[in-house]
Amino acid sequence: MSTITVHMIGQAHLDPVWLWRWTEGRAEALSTGQSAIDRLAEYPDFHFTRGESQVYAWIEAENPNLFAQVRRAIAEGRWHVVSGMVVQPDMNLPCGESFARQALLGKKYMCSRLDVEPTVAYCVDSFGHAGTLPQILRGCGFDSYVFMRPGPHEKTLPANVFWWQGPDGSRILAFRITNSYTTRTADQEAHIPAAVAAKPAQLDATMCFSGVGQSRRRADPGADRERDRAGGKTPRR
Secondary structure (H helix, E strand, C coil), X not given: CCCCEEEEEEECXXXXXXXXXXXXXXXXXXXXXXXXXXXXXXXXXXXXXXXXXXXXXXXXXXXXXXXXHHHHHHHCCCEEECCCCCCCCCECCCCHHXXXXXXXXXXHHHHHHHCCCXXXXXXXXXXXXXXXXXXXXHHCCCCEEEECCCCCCCCXXXXXXEEEECCCCCEEEEEECCCCCCCCCCCCCCHHHHHXXXXXXXXXXXXXXXXXXXXXXXXXXXXXXXXXXXXXCCCCC
């Protein structure tokens, strides 16, 4: 039996504004960044993946010491910058100009403040994708794209790794995440074999995503009010 390499992709998905106010998203971004740096110090072989220039901008503005640690981890090759956009946007409804602006502004920040220009487009949680994205992403300097939706129960694809071709003939290498980008427990016993089983037979390597995405606890306005009364709310500016 040939050896199969499984790249464990440590990440933490976050929509800065979803079921909570943006100040909550900023607080989550800061705490997640600190947790990632702590894990890098705790486990020498651990690598972390993060996109979204807005998240980095918040860290830079609110915690310069943490931002310096992130930059150091990037330079050491253990913190990997992907996405190249301001946030992970809806990949279906916006117009082409909106996608181009996302990449223009996101990459401008990352190039100037992180010394990195991402080539991996990364939007793991969009519920739809425009058919013209290969052309747009190629035009924005990306050579590959990582996504999760639509899942196998929503759309059948030839494989979880494939060349996605747009109407104009532009192609981009695409990877669909198996099962989920999150792992709620430490047990990877089922998650890793599923990723291996989903890979095309001709490949000897694949990716398996692990980490914890955002919590739904901010969705309850009653819980927000309770925290406000308790003085536990993130301060607003």
